Amino acid sequence: MDFDFIPEEDMQEMNSALEDGDLCKATERLRESLKEIEKATLDIAITGQSGTGKSSFVNAIRGMGDEEEGSAETGVVETTMKPTPYTHPQHPNVTIWDLPGIGTPNFAEADYLECVEFRRYDFFIIISSERFKQYDIDLAKAIQAMDKKFYFVRSKVDNDLHASQVQRKKTYNEENVLKEIRDNCIKNLNDEGIDEPRVFLLSLLELDKYDFYKMQETVDKELPTHKRQIFLESLPNISLPILEKKREALRKEIWKWSFVSCAVAVPYTGHKFLTCDIAILVTSMIRIQKAFGLDKLSLVKLANKSGKDVSELKSVVKSPLDINKELLTTLLARGKTGTLKKVEYVASFIPILGTMTAGGILFGTTYRTLCDFLKEMAEDAARVLRKALE
Structure with a gap:
């Protein structure tokens, strides 16, 4: 899958969420939807x-x-x-x-x-x-x-x-x-x-x-x-089809995380803006990492189960294992490349978000960053599984 654009099904779902044109109400509905899954x-x-x-x-x-x-x-x-x-x-x-x-x-x-x-x-x-x-x-x-x-x-x-x-x-x-x-x-x-x-x-x-x-x-x-x-997120990572199923399920949540973080961040400026946005995204990234079994505890358990040293499993992981605000700041900065073009694409489907330049840029950046992160995690999980099965 090409992670540089927003799939049509996600765009349609966003349109439905914003059909009454009220950004605050749409954000609250999405926030409640995400909380329902978390709880x-x-x-x-x-x-x-x-x-x-x-x-x-x-x-x-x-x-x-x-x-x-x-x-x-x-x-x-x-x-x-x-x-x-x-x-x-x-x-x-x-x-x-x-x-x-x-x-x-x-x-x-x-x-x-x-x-x-x-x-x-x-x-x-x-x-x-x-x-x-x-x-x-x-x-x-x-x-x-x-x-x-x-x-x-x-x-x-x-x-x-x-x-x-x-x-x-x-x-x-x-x-x-x-x-x-x-x-x-x-x-x-x-x-x-x-x-x-x-x-x-x-x-x-x-x-x-x-x-x-x-x-x-x-x-x-x-x-x-x-x-x-x-x-799906709790299933043991025992096969490539299950890893792909997890990737597909988590991808469908990315636009919601991006939208909510964007809507939270737009009314603010400076440091407060950045803190609110990053807090939401770091939580989402940790959730993705745990789903793919790439957190430290899961890697240790897998190493013990497979008879490998944990360093062997970590050796095939290309993405950072420590997820924090500093890492996300770096990833967001990297993700800004090409985001202005994404704003025009978003605006053509969702005018209320696209016409808010700051909101559109932030949405494009966070969406792209999370998609890239998900892709890297899924590929790392597949490498770790192959190494454990050697």
């Missing part, structure tokens, strides 16, 4: 029978290993005795709930829904490592009755593939085996009255394989807009 919470319930890998999935979806500090306890027997919240290490408004296994002596089916406070969660992931049992079916029906979204995860497919490869040395075909497992799960669920079940095959040891990206896309489409954004 939004996402509660994801991971449930199913004991021993299916629920706790490992809780750790994997947060980009953590099973032995890291703060990870969910795992084991071959039921280790979860009550609904246990695990906050995302980099996105505290995202909470993954490890729910007790249904059907265990500690949680009989009749009491399960009440005990785990099912209405608290945004959506549910029902995990099974084998055939989905009656407990799973009843659970899905109860969730469906509450008009909540749920998804089936068939875990440990890597074990099934290995067993099939041993047993079918001459005829083994991974794609055929995966299809066989998926079709069997869907038929089983259909027979029990679950229409069009969403079934995803995963390896909790290698989350980037099989159906994880497909599951992410499905959940993404079905979440409300403000929750979709934080869901």
Whole structure:
């Protein structure tokens, strides 16, 4: 994508925001929209029978290993005795709930829904490592009755593939085996009255394989807009398609950050003007950095997980790791090149902003600066991922 111009869809959205010609009202609406995303919470319930890998999935979806500090306890027997919240290490408004296994002596089916406070969660992931049992079916029906979204995860497919490869040395075909497992799960669920079940095959040891990206896309489409954004930003950076998805989602927010920072800055002059503008933009840039896992904490975690020294990962990062006012001042100065031409372009679509020369210049500068920064972060994240996988 060329980041030197504002995409048509963003221009149209800006036009809609300013359709009544009131800059102050439009700015306030955009500010509230951004706050809604920043304050939004996402509660994801991971449930199913004991021993299916629920706790490992809780750790994997947060980009953590099973032995890291703060990870969910795992084991071959039921280790979860009550609904246990695990906050995302980099996105505290995202909470993954490890729910007790249904059907265990500690949680009989009749009491399960009440005990785990099912209405608290945004959506549910029902995990099974084998055939989905009656407990799973009843659970899905109860969730469906509450008009909540749920998804089936068939875990440990890597074990099934290995067993099939041993047993079918001459005829083994991974794609055929995966299809066989998926079709069997869907038929089983259909027979029990679950229409069009969403079934995803995963390896909790290698989350980037099989159906994880497909599951992410499905959940993404079905979440409300403000929750979709934080869901995407919180996903572990395990594949290039996920990095690209994050880049696309964050790009759509850039014009809003730029517009609000511009509207805040226009009434002021001198140092006060600059401080207000930079404070908003620094916050936005830190958010982008965290989404791509390029902050110091995320790099250390990735280094430990991949067996690399953190200096190896940092060696492929071309953009600055320390985001502060001084860095942004430098980037804004660099971004002023060619901005006057952008003012004419903006003015042709949004006269109320374009005719305010200071506002138009600032908007063009901040928009260009954030787009360039996003592009560099996405490219750095891809390099870091490749280095970690070496």
